[in-house]
Amino acid sequence: MTAFIELRGVSKTFGQVTVVEGLNLEVRKGEFLSLLGPSGSGKTTILMMLAGFEGATSGDILLDGEKIDHLPPYRRGMGVVFQNYALFPHMSVAENVAFPLEMRGVPKSETRPRVKAALDRVQLGHLADRRPDQLSGGQQQRVALTRALVYEPKVILMDEPLGALDKKLREEMQLEIRELHRRLGLTIIFVTHDQSEALTMSDRIAIFDAGKIAQIGTAGEVYDHPHNRFVAEFIGETNLLDGVVKGPAAVELTNGATIVAPDHGYAAGSRVSVSIRPERLRLDGNGDNRLQATISDVVYQGDHLRLHLDAGALSLVARLERGAAERRTGESVTVSFAAADCSVFAA
Amino acid sequence: MNAVSARQRGRAALLIAPLVIFLGVFFLWPLWLMVDVSIRNDAIGGAFPRTAELIGSWDGEAMPDAEIQAALVEDLRETPQSTLGAAVRTLNSQVSGFRTLMGRTANAARDLEDGQTLDLVEVDDRWAEPRFWQAIQTSVAPYTDRNLLAALDLERSDTGEIERMAASASANRLIIWRTFAIAGSVTVLCALIGLPYAMLAASVTGWKRNALLLAVLLPLWTSLLVRTAAWFILLQNEGIINKTLIGLGWIDGPLPLIFNRLGVVIAMTHVLLPFMVLPIFSVVSAIPKNLMPAAASLGARPLRAFWRVLLPLSMPGLLAGSLLVFMVAIGYYITPALVGGPNDQMISSVIAFYALQTANWGMAGALGILLLAVTTVLYLVYGRLSRGGAPTGA
Ligand SMILES: Nc1ncnc2c1ncn2[C@@H]1O[C@H](COP(=O)(O)OP(=O)(O)O)[C@@H](O)[C@H]1O
Numbered sequence: 001m002t003a004f005i006e007l008r009g010v011s012k013t014f015g016q017v018t019v020v021e022g023l024n025l026e027v028r029k030g031e032f033l034s035l036l037g038p039s040g041s042g043k044t045t046i047l048m049m050l051a052g053f054e055g056a057t058s059g060d061i062l063l064d065g066e067k068i069d070h071l072p073p074y075r076r077g078m079g080v081v082f083q084n085y086a087l088f089p090h091m092s093v094a095e096n097v098a099f100p101l102e103m104r105g106v107p108k109s110e111t112r113p114r115v116k117a118a119l120d121r122v123q124l125g126h127l128a129d130r131r132p133d134q135l136s137g138g139q140q141q142r143v144a145l146t147r148a149l150v151y152e153p154k155v156i157l158m159d160e161p162l163g164a165l166d167k168k169l170r171e172e173m174q175l176e177i178r179e180l181h182r183r184l185g186l187t188i189i190f191v192t193h194d195q196s197e198a199l200t201m202s203d204r205i206a207i208f209d210a211g212k213i214a215q216i217g218t219a220g221e222v223y224d225h226p227h228n229r230f231v232a233e234f235i236g237e238t239n240l241l242d243g244v245v246k247g248p249a250a251v252e253l254t255n256g257a258t259i260v261a262p263d264h265g266y267a268a269g270s271r272v273s274v275s276i277r278p279e280r281l282r283l284d285g286n287g288d289n290r291l292q293a294t295i296s297d298v299v300y301q302g303d304h305l306r307l308h309l310d311a312g313a314l315s316l317v318a319r320l321e322r323g324a325a326e327r328r329t330g331e332s333v334t335v336s337f338a339a340a341d342c343s344v345f346a347a
Numbered sequence: 348m349n350a351v352s353a354r355q356r357g358r359a360a361l362l363i364a365p366l367v368i369f370l371g372v373f374f375l376w377p378l379w380l381m382v383d384v385s386i387r388n389d390a391i392g393g394a395f396p397r398t399a400e401l402i403g404s405w406d407g408e409a410m411p412d413a414e415i416q417a418a419l420v421e422d423l424r425e426t427p428q429s430t431l432g433a434a435v436r437t438l439n440s441q442v443s444g445f446r447t448l449m450g451r452t453a454n455a456a457r458d459l460e461d462g463q464t465l466d467l468v469e470v471d472d473r474w475a476e477p478r479f480w481q482a483i484q485t486s487v488a489p490y491t492d493r494n495l496l497a498a499l500d501l502e503r504s505d506t507g508e509i510e511r512m513a514a515s516a517s518a519n520r521l522i523i524w525r526t527f528a529i530a531g532s533v534t535v536l537c538a539l540i541g542l543p544y545a546m547l548a549a550s551v552t553g554w555k556r557n558a559l560l561l562a563v564l565l566p567l568w569t570s571l572l573v574r575t576a577a578w579f580i581l582l583q584n585e586g587i588i589n590k591t592l593i594g595l596g597w598i599d600g601p602l603p604l605i606f607n608r609l610g611v612v613i614a615m616t617h618v619l620l621p622f623m624v625l626p627i628f629s630v631v632s633a634i635p636k637n638l639m640p641a642a643a644s645l646g647a648r649p650l651r652a653f654w655r656v657l658l659p660l661s662m663p664g665l666l667a668g669s670l671l672v673f674m675v676a677i678g679y680y681i682t683p684a685l686v687g688g689p690n691d692q693m694i695s696s697v698i699a700f701y702a703l704q705t706a707n708w709g710m711a712g713a714l715g716i717l718l719l720a721v722t723t724v725l726y727l728v729y730g731r732l733s734r735g736g737a738p739t740g741a
């Protein structure tokens with residue numbers, strides 16, 4: 001992997017508080033990388049260091065192999081889309097979009113058609129003379145995006161750009177941004193605290209926990225094979241089964257059952273947690289592992305059923321497709337799952 | 348339904364009644380008195396009540412008819428000497444010759460026995476000239492624009508046209524221009540100091556912001572007289588500034604800092620600075636914090652970002668502050684009186700002169716109206732400008 005953007009051991013402290021700690025991160029050219037994490041985990045701070053608004057306390061930031069730590073924001077050429085758009089309220093939509101071209105000394109005769117073309121591309125050509133406060137949230141969002149893209153920057157940084165939109169509009173914009181990313185071959189670093197947004201949009205996701213990367217990988221990797229409890233719980237829903245390691249691939253759970261898990265490398269006797277996703281639990285008896293359980297609740301969720309199960313000292317949640325055999329509360333069932341669907345990590 | 352809303356309206360009216368009464372008694376009524384006193388004209392009408400009643404119908408061509416002449420004679424007989432004297436002096440200031448004319452006629456009128464009529468032309472043949480009658484006719488009108496015109500160094504000629512006064516007669520225009528010049532310099536200086544100051548205060552947080560704002564507000568809580576007196580002490584020849592400069596050997600003799608224009612402008616700028624800083628601060632601190640970073644990320648160097656983003660968004664505050672400072676400054680009185688020289692007195696001191704020293708309430712009122720008019724026009728201009736969509740940056 002050749003890194004286009006690289007952070008080497010980057011730390012950031014505000015006074016006594018360490019917000020980002022020893023961060024190593026590589027982003028490929030043309031990649032869509034999401035920074036996902038709870039509020040306060042340092043995502044915005046990382047973006048601000050990339051854009052040049054904050055200096056790193058230690059470590060290096062490289063773009064295309066060259067250190068950019070010393071460059072002021074206006075020399076970095078990174079397009080930034082801010083959390084609440086940061087459109088200039090005293091300028092029209094067209095003037096906002098023309099601003100980065102004006103700053104680069106692009107002649108007026110060239111600016112006008114470029115702005116017009118850029119606005120037409122996002123269906124905002126007819127609003128060119130409006131002021132930002134006369135636009136809806138979605139339109140403002142598109143203007144902010146257009147303004148950040150119009151001068152064809154090498155990198156686009158986005159800080160929760162869709163946070164203020166309602167669900168439907170947000171999903172529309174997610175697809176629009178993905179489409180732009182693909183069509184223009186952009187390198188995008190996208191900050192969000194919304195896991196489904198990250199899963200939908202990204203090539204890779206970096207999950208942050210208190211200023212450190214908890215895991216980085218494709219959506220499939222982080223969802224199916226979480227490396228730690230934080231990731232397993234933060235992304236999607238999961239069953240965490242506590243137990244003690246019995247052998248290279250065996251774990252004894254707290255309810256006494258022993259299950260087969262993928263080769264995990266923990267020494268016998270270590271306390272571990274096994275994570276298994278609700279939709280990987282089955283009631284048809286197929287799979288390497290079996291647990292006897294009683295159904296304690298059945299919840300209809302439209303397209304699927306959620307079963308709450310008691311297996312001795314363990315509580316489990318299973319997600320079943322509709323159309324499977326009817327299940328009733330109080331019924332005794334055998335829950336089964338494949339060893340390959342389990343993830344094991346230290347408790 | 349109607350009854351209910353009528354009652355609600357009645358109750359609402361009752362609630363604002365104290366405010367309306369307060370405004371009426373302490374604002375509108377004195378304002379009207381000022382206007383009234385400046386245009387009322389009873390010095391002459393009061394001395395010639397009978398003539399005033401009749402002469403309105405005169406056509407201004409030939410000599411007025413016997414009835415009007417008799418009324419004038421009657422007025423000259425009845426009006427006390429002192430009242431008459433003042434009226435005649437005013438008339439004489441408009442058409443010279445009135446003093447001898449009236450003096451002679453009044454003597455003749457007083458000598459007249461009851462029942463007889465006086466032939467005015469026989470007493471003095473100038474009564475045959477319409478211009479004296481015209482002067483009386485215009486002067487006895489209940490209202491006059493004489494004071495208002497005089498406030499601008501204008502007067503009416505014998506024929507009623509508006510013309511400039513002789514240069515030696517009055518200096519109001521000079522003082523008006525001086526007032527504008529001083530208020531203008533103070534406004535510019537306040538803007539030059541206040542804009543960066545307010546931006547600095549808006550850009551920091553916590554105790555630094557509080558300290559900066561306190562430094563502006565503290566003088567505002569101190570009496571104007573005290574602040575001006577403080578400048579009086581600082582600026583004088585033996586004051587701290589001159590002593591320090593001499594002590595440092597930078598100057599040989601004291602700089603003339605007081606009793607001149609420089610002193611007035613320095614002291615007024617200090618006193619009025621809060622009126623510039625506070626509006627700018629409130630506008631600038633409402634500008635979203637991410638606009639300047641956004642400008643930088645889009646390629647704007649700090650100075651250009653300031654010029655294209657921060658400054659335009661601060662304009663409403665700068666405009667409001669400038670207007671406020673200018674409007675307050677043109678009415679200044681104490682500061683120029685204490686730290687200015689004779690050539691630095693502003694329009695308010697002329698008003699004070701007319702009101703306190705010559706009891707010429709008419710002129711005082713007219714100059715007051717002039718101040719009010721300028722302020723109102725400025726206010727309307729500001730309203731127009733700010734309605735033109737200047738954003739507040741919210
Ligand atoms: N300028 C600053 N001064 C002090 N603390 C800050 C500053 N900026 C951010 N922080 C702190 O750093 C932590 C991470 O902030 P941020 O990067 O905004 O998180 P996120 O974007 O993931 O929600 C927060 O606890 C925040 O309070």
Ligand SMILES: [Mg+2]
Nearest residue numbers: 043044045159
């Ligand atoms: Mg954030």
